[in-house]
Amino acid sequence: MMKKCTFLLFILSFSVKVTFAQSDSLQLDLKQAEILFLQNNFDLLNSNYQIDQARAEIITAKLFDNPELAYENLFYNHETRKFLQTSFEYGQYASSISQLVKLAGKRNKNIKLAQTGVKLAELAYFDLMRTLKFELRSTFYQAYFASQSAKVYDDQIQSTENLLKAYDLQLKAGNVALKDVIRIKSLIIGLKSAQINLLNDLEDYLRDLRLLCGLSPNANLSLKLTETPQIKLNEIVYTSLIDSAKANRADLKLAQTTLEYNALNLKLQKAMAIPDVEISLAYDLKGNYPEKYTGLGIKIPIPLFNRNQGEIKKAKVGIDAANAGIQKQNLLLSNEVFNSYQTAVRNEKLYAEIDPLFNSDFNKLISGLIKNFRERNISLIEFLDLYESYKDNILQINNLQLERLRSREEINYVTGSNIFK
Secondary structure: OHHHHHHHHHHHHHHOOOOOOOOOOEEEOHHHHHHHHHHHOHHHHHHHHHHHHHHHHHHHHHOOOOOEEEEEEOOEEOOOOEEOOOOOOOOOEEEEEEEEEOOOOHHHHHHHHHHHHHHHHHHHHHHHHHHHHHHHHHHHHHHHHHHHHHHHHHHHHHHHHHHHHHHHHHHHOOOOOHHHHHHHHHHHHHHHHHHHHHHHHHHHHHHHHHHHHOOOOOOOEEEOOOOOOOOOHHHOOHHHHHHHHHHHOHHHHHHHHHHHHHHHHHHHHHHHOOOOEEEEEEEEOOOOOOOOEEEEEEEOOOOOOOOOHHHHHHHHHHHHHHHHHHHHHHHHHHHHHHHHHHHHHHHHHHHHOOOOOHHHHHHHHHHHHHHHHHOOOOOHHHHHHHHHHHHHHHHHHHHHHHHHHHHHHHHHHHHOOOOOO
16 A cells, blocks of 8 residues: 555656746747847947937038137237227227138038938947847747746656655565665655756846846746747748848948948048138238228148048048958858758658657656556566656757747848848
């Protein structure tokens, strides 16, 4: 009777499931995580501020130079021994107002350059969003499947500890050998060690997820994976992925806009080699001829030595560098799409080879295994080895599901689109 009760307790332990979500936990699926990410991510907020700063540069570029006002007054008249006299009889003062007039369309070229700077900031924002969104979704999947695997360990540890209690009783009754008890204890230590490593990884994933979503450290997350209809990978034409990447990748557009920026900068620097004109209007009370002199002046530097050669050279080099950057980005894009597609195909093929009934069949096998063990048809070592393979099977399927979803997310990332939602 003692043996039957003990084994019954052991069998019942298989049905015990440990839940990580507490009543006060934050239920979070992928869509909710993306909403929090867009609202609270500090890197995105900072990048958005940089767009505002770039727009402020347009305001600066549109502004005209301020006119300059100059005034000079007689400080001390040694004849009258008085200061700052302004009368016609005893004083003297002169004043002028001048305005710098920029030539060669420098103002318009500066405005166009600033507008292109806004495009660069916006593209940098979208490329950052693409990268962080991939990190968010990948981290979500890693955290979810790590939590599922942790439950498998928890179930097996609890069941094996129940088995150990039963064997301790049987050991005291002299019905089992000490080596069997030691074997079970060793298995429990190994399971707990592996579970701790997994829980440490899970905590790292949850930390990254909180940071990406702008959540506090004490936010207790309970992740939920919502299955949505997914397009089949074999329905996607590989060339369409390349076309999508070229049309949507913000980093490629960033490289192309950098070339545009450098071309505009070259035009501006060539224009800067043309001198600007300063026009002035002056009035002098008595220091000039005739008295109460009014004069119109113009000032222009002679471009004899400095013709902005250095900045023009830098702008030309910037164009060459931007062209090389576009070539590199195109090569990187095509290689990333190819590699991601091949990885996704392999993962999809392996996942498709799994029999949907495999888990249920394996569960039936475990039930039969328990029955045979209870009836002493198999040894403890055989039972534990088969039970270990049951755990490994669940973990491998979890890992395969993770890799399948991550490879799909990588296709989204390298194409800059939402093919798999």
